[in-house]
Structures are given as C-alpha cells and as structure tokens.
Amino acid sequence: MSIRVLVVDDSGFFRRRIRAMVEQDPRLEVCGEAGDGRQAVSLAQRLCPDVITMDIEMPELDGISAVREIMQRRPTPVLMFSSLTHEGARATIEALEAGAADFIPKRFADLSGDMEAVQRQLCERLVELGGGRRGGGARGGQAAASQARSSAPAPATDGEASQARRTPAPPSPRTRRGGEPPTEPSAPAAESASAPKAEPRRSTRGGPRLADLQAVVIGCSTGGPVALQRVLTRLPADFPVPVLVIQHMPASFTPAFAERLNELCQVRVSEADDDDLLRPGEVLLAPGGRHLGVRGRSGALSVYTYEGPSDHHYKPSVDIAFSELARLAPGGVLGIVLTGMGSDGAKGAQRLKDNGCWVWSQDEASSVIYGMPAAVARAGLSDQVLPLDRIGDELARLR
Numbered sequence: 001m002s003i004r005v006l007v008v009d010d011s012g013f014f015r016r017r018i019r020a021m022v023e024q025d026p027r028l029e030v031c032g033e034a035g036d037g038r039q040a041v042s043l044a045q046r047l048c049p050d051v052i053t054m055d056i057e058m059p060e061l062d063g064i065s066a067v068r069e070i071m072q073r074r075p076t077p078v079l080m081f082s083s084l085t086h087e088g089a090r091a092t093i094e095a096l097e098a099g100a101a102d103f104i105p106k107r108f109a110d111l112s113g114d115m116e117a118v119q120r121q122l123c124e125r126l127v128e129l130g131g132g133r134r135g136g137g138a139r140g141g142q143a144a145a146s147q148a149r150s151s152a153p154a155p156a157t158d159g160e161a162s163q164a165r166r167t168p169a170p171p172s173p174r175t176r177r178g179g180e181p182p183t184e185p186s187a188p189a190a191e192s193a194s195a196p197k198a199e200p201r202r203s204t205r206g207g208p209r210l211a212d213l214q215a216v217v218i219g220c221s222t223g224g225p226v227a228l229q230r231v232l233t234r235l236p237a238d239f240p241v242p243v244l245v246i247q248h249m250p251a252s253f254t255p256a257f258a259e260r261l262n263e264l265c266q267v268r269v270s271e272a273d274d275d276d277l278l279r280p281g282e283v284l285l286a287p288g289g290r291h292l293g294v295r296g297r298s299g300a301l302s303v304y305t306y307e308g309p310s311d312h313h314y315k316p317s318v319d320i321a322f323s324e325l326a327r328l329a330p331g332g333v334l335g336i337v338l339t340g341m342g343s344d345g346a347k348g349a350q351r352l353k354d355n356g357c358w359v360w361s362q363d364e365a366s367s368v369i370y371g372m373p374a375a376v377a378r379a380g381l382s383d384q385v386l387p388l389d390r391i392g393d394e395l396a397r398l399r
Contacts, residue, residue, distance in 0.1 A: 322348025
C-alpha cells in the first residue's frame with residue numbers, strides 16, 4: 001500500500017511541482033492538496049494522510065500554527081519547506097518546536113539542475129517520515145508531537161536564574177574559515193540507513209565519572225533540533241564538561257539554531273568557529289556544510305572546520321567528530337547518538353569504544369527516526385539505551 005501524502009502550499013505552481021515529483025515514486029501517492037493552513041488542518045483530519053508537506057507562509061493560517069493544530073487533533077509527520085534566510089531558519093525551528101518532524105529547503109524545487117536527485121531527496125524523506133504508519137522505522141507524527149509538547153526549557157525559575165547569571169549572546173560572526181584536514185584519516189560518514197538485525201545489547205560496564213570526561217559529543221539528524229533542546233536545557237550553567245553537537249543541518253540554519261538554544265539553555269551555546277576552545281559549561285554547535293575537527297592536547301582541545309572530501313554524505317559528520325575525539329582524548333569522551341536517519345555515528349562510536357570511551361543512544365520509542373541510534377545500539381556499542389527525557393537528567397547527575 002502506498003504512503004499517502006497531503007501537499008500544503010498557497011502556490012498552485014508549487015503544489016503541482018511537488019505532486020509531479022511525488023507521483024514518480026511508486027511508494028507514494030498524493031491524497032490531497034491544500035492552499036492554506038486552515039484547509040490543511042481540515043484535510044489532515046478527513047483524509048488521514050501518512051505524511052504532510054507544509055509551507056510556512058500561507059494565508060488564513062500559517063504553517064507553524066497549522067502544525068500545532070494538526071499535532072493537537074491528529075498527530076501526523078510533517079515535512080516543512082523552508083527558505084534559507086536567517087528569518088526562514090528561525091521560523092523553521094519554531095515549526096519543529098510546534099511538532100514538525102523535519103524540514104527541507106524550499107528552493108530545492110526551483111533548481112534547474114539535477115531534478116532526478118531533487119526528486120529522490122524529497123521522496124526518500126517522505127518515505128522515511130510516513131513509513132512509520134506502514135510499519136517502518138519512522139515515528140514522525142507521534143514522536144515529534146511528544147517532543148514538541150515537552151520541549152520547553154528548564155522550569156521558569158531555573159531559566160530566570162540563568163538569564164540573571166548571563167546575558168544570552170548570539171554566536172560571534174565567523175571571520176576565520178578553512179581549517180586544514182585532519183592529520184589522520186577519520187572514519188567516513190556512513191550513508192546506509194540499514195542497521196544489523198541483532199537486538200540491542202546493553203553494556204554492563206560502569207558509567208563515566210565527570211573526572212574522567214574531557215568532552216561530551218552529541219550527534220543527531222531528523223528530529224534532532226527538538227531532541228537537543230530537551231537534553232541541553234537539563235544541564236546546569238556550571239556543567240563541568242565541554243559539549244560538542246553535530247546536527248545534520250544546512251549552513252544557513254546553524255547560526256539561528258545556536259541562537260535559539262542559547263536563549264533556552266543555562267549553558268552557553270554558540271556556533272563553532274576555528275580555534276574555539278572546548279570549555280566547561282559551553283556547547284559548540286558544528287556549522288552546517290562543514291566537518292568539525294579537533295586538535296590540541298589533553299586539557300587544551302580546540303576545534304576547526306574544513307570542507308573534507310566530496311564523498312562524505314553528511315557535513316558535518318558524527319563519525320568524524322567521534323573519531324577525532326577518540327584519538328585525542330582516549331578514555332575521556334562520552335558520545336551520545338540521538339534520533340536521525342541513516343547510520344552516521346556508528347563507525348565513530350566503534351572508535352570511541354576501541355579507545356576506552358562511553359556511548360549512549362536514544363531508544364526507539366522516543367526517536368522520530370530510529371536509524372542512527374539503532375545502528376549504534378544493535379551493534380552492541382551502547383553502554384546505555386535511554387529514552388530521550390532521561391538523557392539530559394543522566395548527564396546532569398554525573399558525579
């Protein structure tokens with residue numbers, strides 16, 4: 001049975017373009033179209049689609065408000081179309097907080113280049129998100145809606161105290177770029193979404209102590225922005241370990257996402273720039289479209305960004321960041337793999353384990369897409385498999 005898609009956009013031209021691409025894939029069918037958010041809410045209840053494509057700026061009811069209503073009435077995976085401006089990025093982040101499962105740049109459908117690749121990218125996203133209702137691995141609607149309902153920051157008193165301790169500052173503009181590639185080959189980013197069939201195996205090894213850790217590194221993709229909020233907002237302002245975040249996201253989105261996290265979190269969050277030091281109580285978000293490298297010695301580590309070889313599917317790559325830290329801080333890293341499509345992070349997690357480090361992964365029930373954490377857990381690399389709501393608390397409780 002085909003995955004049923006509801007297409008929502010106020011542009012008739014764009015709706016026709018999306019329909020034409022979707023209907024080229026035998027796994028998908030367009031079950032309806034809506035020209036505004038109000039109509040989308042109505043059709044979502046009447047047609048019961050498996051997945052919805054949604055524009056943000058529409059008459060009657062905008063896309064963000066429509067997502068909120070859909071998630072309240074009938075949670076359904078929603079793929080947002082977003083502009084690549086700073087304002088568009090902030091609006092997309094708000095849509096994800098409202099319950100949307102993923103996003104894709106809207107300009108991709110206006111390209112005159114490789115339309116076959118464009119069509120394939122769109123359809124693969126829709127199949128992954130809508131497949132959960134056909135018994136696949138996506139949990140798009142329910143998991144994203146649950147994330148959105150619980151994505152508020154720490155209690156107001158904690159947040160107010162945090163704001164009193166520091167004034168949130170947006171990430172500083174990057175004036176330096178083009179750090180050199182790693183001196184040693186890093187693990188390539190994994191491109192396959194398949195995972196071994198074995199059941200997850202939990203390690204009986206004891207957990208890390210704060211005194212052991214030089215860095216916490218978190219990797220995620222689809223569903224990651226809201227998942228990261230729920231993890232990072234649990235950390236106190238004086239969290240004594242540096243945190244690196246590798247989120248699959250376009251370059252134009254990471255500055256706005258870092259700003260948003262910095263507004264919500266007690267720890268300071270900024271987009272990583274060349275030569276930034278890993279400091280306790282600070283979170284560095286890898287910039288989109290570039291790999292994040294690490295250099296230095298124990299206790300004095302810094303980051304740099306670089307293009308890397310063209311055959312890497314994900315930029316930034318979780319595999320590369322995990323592998324770099326495993327090499328530079330053996331026995332001193334906790335890697336965490338959250339919700340996401342594919343298996344990026346599995347090879348890097350193996351490097352971490354080989355070098356005496358720890359790995360946690362998000363469980364299936366709380367993941368929007370159980371691809372990346374499944375690849376790690378089913379390979380027996382997870383010291384703990386945790387529901388999303390426990391991950392931040394477990395980090396904050398480390399002693």
